[in-house]
C-alpha cells in the first residue's frame with residue numbers, strides 16, 4: 001500500500017463508525033516507508049498493534065484458530081451499533097436493516113474479489129457450507145468426495161444427507177507433506193466417478209494449516225462435471241486470494257476468525273448458476289431468478305454484529321492485508337524453523353512457504369497430543385489445542401498479530417525441553 005492509499009484508507013475509515021481507541025492511525029506515517037518484510041520482523045511495531053487488544057495475562061495465547069480476539073476498536077464499534085439499534089428499535093429493523101446488510105455484503109465482496117450478487121452474510125462457515133450440503137439437489141446414488149481431515153460439522157452433514165437421500169460419500173486422506181500439488185489433485189481425481197456431483201475441499205486444513213491447491217482441484221473437477229465447495233473458514237483476512245480466480249462453485253468462511261469480526265458472522269459465496277438450484281435452510285419469500293437473497297432468510301438476529309463487518313474491514317485495511325499476512329508467515333517460520341530438524345519433534349505442516357501461513361501443527365513423537373497441550377498449559381502457561389485424528393497428532397499452534405517473538409521463544413524452549 002502506498003502513502004496515498006494508506007492515508008485514503010484512514011480517512012475512509014474515519015468517515016464510517018469511528019474506530020474507537022485504535023492506535024494505528026496515529027503512527028501511520030512512521031511505518032508506511034518501512035518495507036513490509038522488514039516490518040514483519042520488528043516486534044516494536046507489533047507491540048503497538050498488541051496495544052489495540054485487551055489480552056488476558058494468565059497465559060500465552062497460541063490458539064487464535066477457533067476465534068480471533070477482536071481489537072478493542074472493533075469491539076467498541078460493535079457496542080455503539082448495539083446501542084444505536086437498541087435506541088431505534090423496530091424502526092431500525094423495519095427501515096435500513098436490509099440495506100445495511102447488503103452494504104456489508106458489498107464490502108465483503110470487494111474484499112474477497114467477487115461481486116455482491118454472489119455473496120450473503122451468514123453466521124459462520126458451518127451455516128454457509130451446511131446450507132450447500134443440505135440444500136444440494138441430491139438424488140439416490142449421487143456421490144460426494146471429501147477428506148478425513150475436513151471439519152467435523154460438514155462431515156456430519158454429509159452423513160445426514162447420505163442417510164436421507166441415499167447419496168454416497170467417498171472419503172480421501174490428504175498427506176501432511178505432499179511432494180507436489182499434483183499429488184493432492186490426483187487424490188481427489190481418483191475418488192471421482194461418473195456419479196460424483198460435489199467435492200468439498202479445505203482451502204486451509206484447520207488442524208495443520210496446510211493450504212491446498214484449490215484452483216487446480218477446481219479445474220480438474222470441472223473437467224469431470226463435478227462442482228466444488230471450498231471450506232475457507234480460516235482464509236478470509238488471513239492470506240490473500242481472489243474468489244473468482246479460485247474458480248470454485250461455493251465458498252464458506254467464518255469472519256470471526258481471521259477478519260476479526262465479532263462472533264457469529266460468516267460468508268457464503270455461490271456462483272450464479274447455482275443460486276436457484278440450492279434449497280435454502282429457511283424458506284424465503286419469492287425472489288427473482290438469480291437473487292441470492294433467497295438463500296439468506298435468517299429470522300431476527302443480532303444485526304449489530306453484521307454492522308461491525310465494516311469496522312473489522314477498516315481495521316484490517318489500516319493494518320494492511322499484506323503486512324498482516326507477512327507477519328503471520330514470519331511468526332510461523334520463526335518457531336517452526338527452530339524445531340523442524342529436532343529428532344523427537346514432528347511438524348505436521350508442509351515446509352514450503354506457500355503451503356501454509358500463520359497456522360502450523362507440531363507433535364512430540366513420544367507424547368500424546370492431549371498430554372502435550374496439558375503440559376504446555378500447566379508447566380509453561382501456553383494455551384494451544386490438541387489434535388489427534390486422521391494423520392495428525394500434535395498441537396495446533398496459531399499465533400496472531402498481537403503475538404510477540406519472545407512468546408514464541410518460551411514456546412520453542414518448552415517444546416525442546418519436553419522433547420529431550
Ligand SMILES: Cc1ncc(COP(=O)(O)O)c(C=O)c1O
Pocket residue numbers: 065066124125126127150151153202204205206231233234254
Ligand atoms: C476448516 C473449518 N471449517 C469449518 C469450521 C466451522 O467454523 P464455525 O464454527 O465458525 O462455523 C471451522 C472451525 O474452526 C474450521 O476450522
